Amino acid sequence: MNTTLLTSAGFSSTQPVGLLWxxxxxxxxxxxxxxxxxxxxxxxxxxxxxxxxxxxAILNFMAFWRFGQSATNDTSMAGxxxxxFIIVLAACEAAVALAILLNLYFNFxxxxxxxxxxxxx
Amino acid sequence: xxxTMLKCGLAIFALxxxxxxxxxxxxxxxxxRGDFIATSVMGLALxxxxxxxxxxxxxxxxxxxxxxxxxxxxxVNKAVLGGILIDRxxxxxxxxxxxxxxxxxxxxxxxxxxxxxxxxxxxxLLLFTVSMLGLVLANNLLYLYMxxxxxxxxxxxxxxxxxxxxxxxxxxxxAFITTRLGDVxxxxxxxxxxxxVGSLQYGDLFAAVEQGGLSGAWxxxxxxxxxxxAMGKSAxxxxxxxxPDAMEGPTPxxxxxHAATMVAAGVYLTGRLLPVFDPPTLLFxxxxxxxxxxFAATIALVQDDxxxxxxxxxxxxxxxxxxxxxxxxxxxxxxxxTTHAFFKAGLFLGAGAVIHAMHHEQSMSxxxxxxxxxxxxxxxxxxATLALAGFPGFSGFWSKDAILADVLAFAMLNGHWFLVVAGxxxxxxxxxxxxxQFFLTFTGKPRDHHAYDHAHESPLPMLIPLIxxxxxxxxxxxxxxxxxxxxPAKSGVEQVRGLREAGFTTPLMDSVVQQSxxxxxxxxxxxxxxxxxxxxxxxxxHSPEAEARHKAHYMAMGxxxxxxxxxxxxxxxxxLQRKDGKTLLDPGRVAQRCSLAHRILWNKYYLDEAYMAxxxxxxxxxxxxxxxxxxxxxxxxxxxxxWCGWAWSYLTEIFDRIVVDxxxxxxxxxxxxxxxxxxxQSQTGYVRQYLMLTVLGLLIISSVCAYAFYGYWQP
Numbered sequence: 001m002n003t004t005l006l007t008s009a010g011f012s013s014t015q016p017v018g019l020l021w022x023x024x025x026x027x028x029x030x031x032x033x034x035x036x037x038x039x040x041x042x043x044x045x046x047x048x049x050x051x052x053x054x055x056x057a058i059l060n061f062m063a064f065w066r067f068g069q070s071a072t073n074d075t076s077m078a079g080x081x082x083x084x085f086i087i088v089l090a091a092c093e094a095a096v097a098l099a100i101l102l103n104l105y106f107n108f109x110x111x112x113x114x115x116x117x118x119x120x121x
Numbered sequence: 122x123x124x125t126m127l128k129c130g131l132a133i134f135a136l137x138x139x140x141x142x143x144x145x146x147x148x149x150x151x152x153x154r155g156d157f158i159a160t161s162v163m164g165l166a167l168x169x170x171x172x173x174x175x176x177x178x179x180x181x182x183x184x185x186x187x188x189x190x191x192x193x194x195x196x197v198n199k200a201v202l203g204g205i206l207i208d209r210x211x212x213x214x215x216x217x218x219x220x221x222x223x224x225x226x227x228x229x230x231x232x233x234x235x236x237x238x239x240x241x242x243x244x245x246l247l248l249f250t251v252s253m254l255g256l257v258l259a260n261n262l263l264y265l266y267m268x269x270x271x272x273x274x275x276x277x278x279x280x281x282x283x284x285x286x287x288x289x290x291x292x293x294x295x296a297f298i299t300t301r302l303g304d305v306x307x308x309x310x311x312x313x314x315x316x317x318v319g320s321l322q323y324g325d326l327f328a329a330v331e332q333g334g335l336s337g338a339w340x341x342x343x344x345x346x347x348x349x350x351a352m353g354k355s356a357x358x359x360x361x362x363x364x365p366d367a368m369e370g371p372t373p374x375x376x377x378x379h380a381a382t383m384v385a386a387g388v389y390l391t392g393r394l395l396p397v398f399d400p401p402t403l404l405f406x407x408x409x410x411x412x413x414x415x416f417a418a419t420i421a422l423v424q425d426d427x428x429x430x431x432x433x434x435x436x437x438x439x440x441x442x443x444x445x446x447x448x449x450x451x452x453x454x455x456x457x458x459t460t461h462a463f464f465k466a467g468l469f470l471g472a473g474a475v476i477h478a479m480h481h482e483q484s485m486s487x488x489x490x491x492x493x494x495x496x497x498x499x500x501x502x503x504x505a506t507l508a509l510a511g512f513p514g515f516s517g518f519w520s521k522d523a524i525l526a527d528v529l530a531f532a533m534l535n536g537h538w539f540l541v542v543a544g545x546x547x548x549x550x551x552x553x554x555x556x557x558q559f560f561l562t563f564t565g566k567p568r569d570h571h572a573y574d575h576a577h578e579s580p581l582p583m584l585i586p587l588i589x590x591x592x593x594x595x596x597x598x599x600x601x602x603x604x605x606x607x608x609p610a611k612s613g614v615e616q617v618r619g620l621r622e623a624g625f626t627t628p629l630m631d632s633v634v635q636q637s638x639x640x641x642x643x644x645x646x647x648x649x650x651x652x653x654x655x656x657x658x659x660x661x662x663h664s665p666e667a668e669a670r671h672k673a674h675y676m677a678m679g680x681x682x683x684x685x686x687x688x689x690x691x692x693x694x695x696x697l698q699r700k701d702g703k704t705l706l707d708p709g710r711v712a713q714r715c716s717l718a719h720r721i722l723w724n725k726y727y728l729d730e731a732y733m734a735x736x737x738x739x740x741x742x743x744x745x746x747x748x749x750x751x752x753x754x755x756x757x758x759x760x761x762x763x764w765c766g767w768a769w770s771y772l773t774e775i776f777d778r779i780v781v782d783x784x785x786x787x788x789x790x791x792x793x794x795x796x797x798x799x800x801x802q803s804q805t806g807y808v809r810q811y812l813m814l815t816v817l818g819l820l821i822i823s824s825v826c827a828y829a830f831y832g833y834w835q836p
Contacts, residue, residue, distance in 0.1 A: 114809070
């Protein structure tokens with residue numbers, strides 16, 4: 001990859017860490033989470049993937065809040081608030097998902113999602 | 122209009138009708154099956170009829186009641202009218218019908234005693250009487266036709282009274298069908314009248330004839346048609362064959378229906394409508410009548426059955442009446458109708474008494490010597506026989522003489538001497554066969570001793586009718602004056618005027634009377650214009666017709682007396698046994714000598730056989746041919762059509778099975794199922810796979826959107 005292209009895109013060793021670094025990190029995080037969701041057979045793995053996706057979203061919110069605030073002169077706390085919301089949401093989701101997971105285990109004897117390939121027993 | 126007479130007429134009609142209903146419904150619950158009701162009601166009707174007759178006798182008007190009412194409304198201002206008519210002819214017919222009917226009822230209470238269908242018999246007699254009274258009371262052709270058919274029906278019922286007997290039921294059917302044949306002609310005549318005149322009232326018909334509304338060929342067709350009906354009912358050649366067979370019915374029925382009243386209905390019709398017939402038709406009528414008179418008399422010469430002789434005699438005498446009407450002798454024809462009704466009914470009832478006494482033996486060759494056992498019956502029978510034979514002074518003599526005078530006068534003016542020959546030779550034959558019958562039955566030695574020993578004089582209810590009718594056979598000639606006075610056949614205009622004055626009129630009748638009033642000598646002119654012999658006959662005292670009649674009168678009287686006496690003497694010579702049991706001449710030898718003639722007469726000119734061959738066999742052959750045609754052609758077509766339907770349904774079934782069921786219904790279902798099977802392969806149930814596909818789809822969509830919005834792939 002050519003340095004000029006990276007630099008023009010916002011990645012620079014001379015410049016302080018900008019928005020693009022955060023976005024790239026969030027994108028990588030999202031891709032990892034999505035890959036985990038798609039590739040993992042273990043339901044717990046999938047759950048971890050989902051957490052990664054949500055964290056990527058939080059990172060995006062925070063980055064856009066942090067860098068967008070100076071540009072638009074916004075003094076609200078929208079970014080952190082969204083982050084906290086998503087963390088709460090993730091906690092709820094984890095609780096529900098773990099309940100499902102437990103049931104899955106009771107019914108199939110394992111937590112491999114491929115075994116639960118039907119809508120009925 | 123004479124209201125008293127109207128009420129009497131309606132009562133005469135209604136009384137037997139009501140008692141018919143009562144007897145018809147309840148005869149089984151009444152004592153003696155209600156015969157006393159029937160008889161007493163007829164007695165009451167007779168009293169009323171005599172009252173009407175008496176009033177009519179002392180009344181100069183020609184018509185007393187002529188009342189019409191809308192019976193069947195058809196169009197605006199147009200209706201088929203019904204109505205009642207009482208004139209002198211009706212008055213005398215009422216007396217004839219009720220008198221004979223009453224006497225026959227009385228006679229039947231003994232004659233039919235213990236019969237299986239006693240109540241039905243009396244109900245039949247009553248219905249017949251009602252119909253006959255309705256027939257003579259009608260003032261239009263429609264009502265006449267209705268009652269005409271009703272008397273035919275009751276005749277059928279009563280002839281077939283003992284229908285267990287094959288011959289009786291056959292005779293009933295024969296009588297019904299033969300008279301129906303004539304009635305078809307009559308119906309055609311009525312239809313022609315209605316189409317040409319627009320009304321069936323007698324008055325309108327006469328007016329239309331005068332005015333020319335009914336003329337030419339239509340008048341001839343109407344006249345012939347109506348007369349054809351009369352031929353059937355009055356048993357004129359060639360439709361006479363049913364009457365001798367009708368003797369299968371009970372003898373009182375023969376007296377009432379087949380001697381006195383119903384068979385006279387044809388004569389009544391011809392007389393009533395005399396102005397409607399045109400001269401050629403009248404000539405035809407005269408020839409039919411003359412021929413029938415002679416023809417039937419010859420058959421009567423050799424018959425052995427006592428009732429068959431009387432039956433052929435009736436045919437012959439009816440021929441006389443028709444002959445008289447045909448030559449314009451209205452008075453003499455109807456006069457003879459009346460006298461004949463009395464003495465022929467007397468003869469039939471006398472024959473009934475004899476048959477009753479001889480245990481239902483009808484063959485004269487088994488009779489003989491009955492005068493010693495049944496003196497009163499013998500005397501009454503002799504009186505009636507003398508009247509029928511035309512013995513001077515008896516009723517039949519006067520009426521027959523009047524007919525012969527009319528025929529002779531007609532022949533003197535117009536030729537047609539055949540009628541004269543037929544008329545006079547019938548006088549001779551009549552006298553001969555009647556005395557043959559009388560001598561065979563009542564004189565000489567008994568031929569069947571067993572039956573003779575049991576024979577006895579009849580009880581009183583059977584004797585009274587005989588005595589009454591025997592008396593009337595002697596004095597009935599006194600009614601000649603009455604008939605001479607009624608004479609309404611002068612012309613149509615006279616009739617129309619009479620009907621108009623009696624209460625009912627139509628515009629057509631008004632205009633005709635007005636016209637004749639305007640003309641100076643209306644009726645001579647009109648009759649001459651039409652060349653109507655009828656009109657000529659009464660044109661005036663000094664017309665050639667009147668002179669001829671005057672001349673003919675004494676000639677006819679003398680000649681007929683001589684012939685009648687000759688016939689009686691010849692009958693005596695053949696059949697009156699002397700003390701040693703022999704007759705002067707031997708009838709057996711004569712029969713042998715003329716065996717061919719005897720055989721022909723004995724078999725009634727083979728007419729029944731000829732009809733059998735001509736009509737019955739033809740009809741049967743036609744039926745067989747039609748049946749074959751039906752079976753082969755019609756049934757074949759029907760079966761072919763059925764087969765075609767079957768084949769078509771077979772083809773449709775195949776189409777249904779293969780195309781509809783196979784291709785459309787099952788085919789579409791199978792296609793859908795196949796596609797479903799193909800598609801559900803993707804539904805693996807692996808959530809990861811779904812997610813992967815979702816992301817893949819998202820990538821594709823976002824790529825497409827990026828390309829669409831920016832046109833390139835670069836960031």
